[in-house]
Amino acid sequence: MQPHATKGTAAAVSRRSFLLGAGGIGAGLALAGCAPLGSSSSRPETITFYVSKPEVIGYFDDVIAKFHDSQSKIRVIRDSTSNMSANFVRNRPPDLGCLNYNYAMVSFVEHGALTDLGDLPEKDTINPDLWPLMRQTADHPGRTSVLPYSVTAASVIYNKRIFADQGIEVPTTWSEFRSVCERLTKAGITPMYGTYKDNWTIAQGMFDYSVGGMLDLQETFAALDREGTQVGKGSRVSFEKDFAAPVDRMVDLLQWHQKGAASRGYGDGNLAFAQGKAAMYLQGPWALGEIAKSSKDIELGTFPSPR
Incomplete structure (x- = not known):
């Protein structure tokens, strides 16, 4: 495990590979911490900064x-x-x-x-309330592998004008949600x-909305873990039993698209x-800027996916 070189100490190595599941202020300070302090070389240190979300490339550039304007010791290459x-x-x-910070990161974190x-x-x-959410995805004993920069909760995005024109209230139950969809369909919307x-957009859309609205995922996966190799049709908890109803709901949503x-x-x-071709959109807040x-x-x- 390589120690992080903090300001005021001489870095033992000039290039270390580490990742933050975060950016912004945390990334900026970490970049500064990478400087080979005490180095006599006149060439700037070059580091690579990987950005996975296209929506934030302009911000990080x-x-x-x-x-770069603030110092000359480190040059950053943005890779996306x-x-x-x-x-x-x-x-x-x-x-x-x-x-x-999703399941694509699990292997990197769990393997240290x-x-x-x-x-x-x-x-x-x-x-402190964020750390259990981070560990729920992946964890490595005794190590803080990532720092959360932004936490978002996906909800149903809706067009306020369409809802107002149709006299529709935001639904709070699944039956109300279906009624809204039926009313919109009858109105030709x-x-x-x-x-x-x-x-x-299916996995992170209809599936996540359906499962997240019906299951306590942390408890469900903890129960599956406790069942271990005994998980199956006869076990107290199983994918077949617990995920059947959410998947049925996901299929039910298809008719409204x-x-x-x-x-x-x-x-x-x-x-x-953005052109008003639908009343609702199963996307997270990252889509708001693109729509705008x-x-x-x-x-x-926005409103939570009704149970």
Whole structure:
């Protein structure tokens, strides 16, 4: 495990590979901490900063530019096109990363591939309630592998104007939600816009909305873990028993999406929703900025997926 070089100490090595599941202030301070303090070389240290979300590339390019203007010891190369797993195999992982902290990160964290960030002062600024959520995804004993930068909760995005024009109230139960969809359909309005061409929008859309609205996921997976190899049709808890109803609900949602959803991608959905082609959109807050690019005057609201 490589120690993090803090300001005021001489770094033993000039290039270390570590990742933050975060960015912004935490990333900026970490970048400064990478400087080979005490080095006599006149050449600046070069580090790679990996960014996985295209929506934030412009933001971080601006952060990097300001960082370059503030000092001359470190140059940052922003990478948003390479493959993380392939880079690790080639022994060329990025020095720093801002990534979605999801199950794609599990193997890196659980195998201890990421540097311990537990000595960074930013760790103490994190809301303690977030750490159980982080550990629920992945954890390495005795190590703080990532620092959360932004936490978002996906909810149903809806067009306020369409709801108001149709006299529709925000639904709070599943039966109310279905009634809203039926009313919109009768009025000739597509209830939801689907983007199945990008299959992540199904997993992170209909499936997550259905499962997250019906199950206590932390307790469900803890119970599955306790069952161990006994998980099956006869066990107290199983995927077949516990996930059947949420998956049925997910299938139920299909009827409320527009025709041709299988040929529409995420970008198509953002544009279509901005144009008022559907009343609701099963996407997270990351889509709001993209929608606003096409319609700055659109009035949007959000509500939790009803149980």
